[in-house]
Amino acid sequence: MAAPILAYENLGIIQGSGWLFRGLDIHIGARDRLALIGRNGAGKTTLLKLIAGKIEADEGRRTIVPGTRVVLLEQEPDLANFPTLLDYVLSGDDAPARHEADAIADQLGIDLTRESASASGGERRRAAIVRALAMDPDVLLLDEPTNHLDIAAIDWLEDWLGRFRGAFIVISHDRTFLTRLTKQTLWLDRGSVRRAEIGFGGFEAWTEQVYAEEARNAEKLDAKLKLEEHWLLRGVTGRRKRNQGRLSKLHEMRAVRAAMMGPQGTANLSIGSDDVRTKVVIDVKGVSKSFGDRTIIKDLTLRITRGDRIGIVGANGAGKTTLLKLLTGELAPDTGHIRLAKTLDRIVIDQQRSLMAPNKTVREVLADGGDWIEVQGVKKHVIGYLKEFLFEPGLVDALVGTLSGGERSRLLLAREFARPSNLLVLDEPTNDLDLETLDLLQEVISDYDGTVLIVSHDRDFLDRTVTITLGLDGSGTVDVVAGGYEDWEKRRKQRVLGGKRANPRKVEPTAPPAPKVKLTYKDQRDYELLPKQIEQLEAAIARDEAALADPDLYARDPAAFDRLMKAIDTARARKDAAEHRWLELAEQAEALG
Template sequence: MLNFKNIALRRGVKVLFANSSFTLHKGQKIGFTGANGAGKSSLFAMVRNELHPDEGEFSMPPNLEIAHVAQETPAMASAAIDYVIDGDAELRRVQQRLAAAEAANDGLKQAELHTLLETIGGYTAQARAARLMNGLGFTVDQEGNAVSSFSGGWRMRLNLAQALMCRSDVLLLDEPTNHLDLDAVIWLQDWLCKYPGTLLLISHDRDFLDTITDHIVHIEHNKADIYTGNYSAFEKMRAEKLAQQQSAYLKQQREIAHIQSFVDRFKAQATKARQAQSRIKALERMELIAQAHVDSPFDFSFPALGRMPNPLLKIDKATLGYGDKTIIKQVSLAIAPGDRIGLLGPNGAGKSTLIKLLAGDMAAQTGTRLPAEGLKIGYFAQHQLEQLRLDESPLWHLQQLNKQATEKDLRNFLGGFDFQGDKVMEAVKPFSGGEKARLVLAILVYQNPNLLLLDEPTNHLDLEMRHALSVALQDFQGAMVVVSHDRHLLRSVTDQLLLVADGKVQNFDGDLDDYRNWLTEQKKAEEKTVATDTAATVSRKDQRKLDAERRQRHKPLYDALKKAELAVEKYHKEQQQLVQQLADPALYDDAAKGRLKALLESKVKVDKALEEAEMLWMEAQEQVEAAQ
């Protein structure tokens, strides 16, 4: 139980939240929401005892095992799978004690520690770590690669796997989906639903929160309040509060009318495809969602577009790849105004590669890319955040696009992306990842494209900005192609799904739930193939090797048993010799009293030693039987 009583936290002179009281119970899964900078991460730091409340009292039971994701990964030469196993700190401690016992040739201590290893799952640790890595997108071949060989995003996945490896009582996850693709997000969601401990989760992914959490702690207006239910239940309760505010009511009605116009337009074009029906269901919830976001600081939209060519862009029998490696073959695709395409597919299948071809950032190995005259592309990808001029301001970036625009107009435009007041004149360098992403999106919207290519546009964006982007995209008149691990965004703004897999691009006849089922079937097929291949390659020699490894693992137990058996035999033999000597009648003459006394004392000692040796032998025998 984590108890927060009248808690206040400050960052410098700024109050993050105050007078906040709530209790988190064992086994609950709590989502933490609120604007960036509201104090969510600071609250996590308090749970980890890195910060102390400025007011109030925080308490929790002693000796809780708390796991969290490290923010940095050392450039280590050790194997990735060993780094993941390091997350089980108790296992590593037992392994160190076992190594010390082996060095001291202490057989009984080794036997005790091997039993403890069995209890804490030490012998399955390698397999557990491998499953975690596989779920997060690592291949079997990558398990042995050095940690230092992975890029920053993949190192963050290793840190996440390490946190999940810990057999924790409390798990703290701060934006765990930021560096994941959709496949890994779905896997992590399923894993967290089964997690038996108390989960504290910061996330801006609505579907992720909805599926996992049973409580929401929302921080706004310097107050942290707890709500029962998942994120949708929280939205409904918050909407009921906000709907009563007259100042918010008018903006709410504009949002609802904005969304309804899109719903009407979409229903007129709706087909019987399952993804279309799924999209309509999602849009039916949009009025409720709008109510919960009426006080959002974001308010922007794409300008109206004039006449557009049809098709905007055509790809004809294109083969894509890098160097001698081919990733996708024979892609043919025509994108027309109004197309809203979501790209699905496993990590590494080529979704981002296809986006790059559409954007003109890479050439096809074979085939053609035919852009229409008048095509104007707006391309968002994570690498573009790095292309911002760090020493310049948001205002400067927009001025480069339109030298004739007035500062007032540009300030008003940037205000819709929550760059207010002096913020528009500040250098970009100290901006957070979310602020940089918002600026790149502002630049993209300002250029008024007719084809949007969005590769993970919601990374670093909070829930309010994701909602504002979703609303703006619903009213966008051009065409769009989207890659995203945010399923709510995909449901809200796309009505056609393409599957990029096995070197092909083809229509996916289904919705995101069907895609999840497809992933499950793919995983089962892969596991079955691996199991079949493994079974086929296990020869008699391999089986003997496995048996030898098993015997080696239990060698300390057998050594302790053998040592005990030898002691029993030794003392039993000595006891028999003493019995024979004591049977000599000459011992009982007066002249032999001294020798008789010595033999009797020796027998008492040997009898006691034999009894102790037999007890040790019985214990060792029980341990061997338990291991077998």
């Protein structure tokens, strides 16, 4: 292993009345791609700030190669003292060059002259990314970089990081983002840190082995695990197994829903034996909506039935919020009509988390200060209910203001899911949640008896939860696809919408029409065979990463460990080349008609 360019030995920091973590040893190589994983409240953000040198440790020694530039992309950058986004981007002694910032801003699609006070969450996030990337870092520390970004911007960031020549550590709830980019994992767990030379694709298999080994050791010592640890070990592994069963059920639901789709993607429920009127929750016929000269929704026909899980995806500004307001009756269409079932009783969980008053206790938020809470008509003790949402019992009287962003989001979910309802509206529900809470949210949505509408840019989460995806491309057309994000993406690729990944803001000039000639025999063969090759390479990478998850492999067989590492790097390079080649051929095929 090459010498690290940044390291911490025996790192420890006190938070509140005790140690948040202690005795951590961390090293970062010049080209490491590290996923930093841990539950909300474990200290992931604090650890990034320590590595960046933004805060002082209570014990430990930090070493860094002279000249190494470490840049931290914070989850919530403070823009209060900057009139415009550009003032923020170019602030400080270590400010990036103006031309570097402008070049990245143009690619990412952000107007830096925008006033900071009126900027949206997505605009503030993009400005922070511009500043971080333009500073030319050697080590880049990213805290939830995909929060508030649309899919086009996430694709662009993935491409940039794929070409990045330095090291990075990333905290993210976006499984797809982590799987595509990371090659090593730091797992912050119960005050200690473990490192594995595997990307996030092999993380779950690795943690299952660690948990199993801990359970065996506890049994050998005849020691009783602490209540919280027993609950964690059994709860997390059990939930993952249950979610595998739920995924199988979800695929069955998608197949049924696909069979109900007409040729235009509309639901034809007349084939069912039940009374259609008792099943239809939202009935949309020929709906269009425009603002000024711009058409947002064009001629949409759709029936949403009881039990459907609807995912709404698209770039920022494509019309997701407008569509959501139309479907919930908050906005009237210009043409067509929308009929909502009279018995709808909705819960709306938005991005602002506005119900979480910082001066209230957890007990007050959940149970109005009492010991019991009614959950969907069933009375539960507040501490037992908190454990269902991965809270430790001692937090029941903590102030909301002392919780992390992810813990506040989880508390809001616990509060809202307790209320009786038959329509659940979730606007970017995955922001700030850790991976275990995402597993829990997937479980709760799967078990929910009513209908769910989800606006999200989290591709993996949509693939795990929704039965129908409504995809918006900004033209007013709404694709209605039985399945999740991946199914929508396949539809888009088949129609070659956009070809290569485009600038998320700029509209490229129309190229002159290509002469009408055929693809060569080799090009045609590559165009047909490359998708299958890409699938095979993805499967090979996942298989090898799972093998690397064995914590004893390096000590037992270092040669096999090296072979697997090289095989994964080779497969990733071949996959990237194959995808690039297929996109080029897809553009040619589109140009040829």
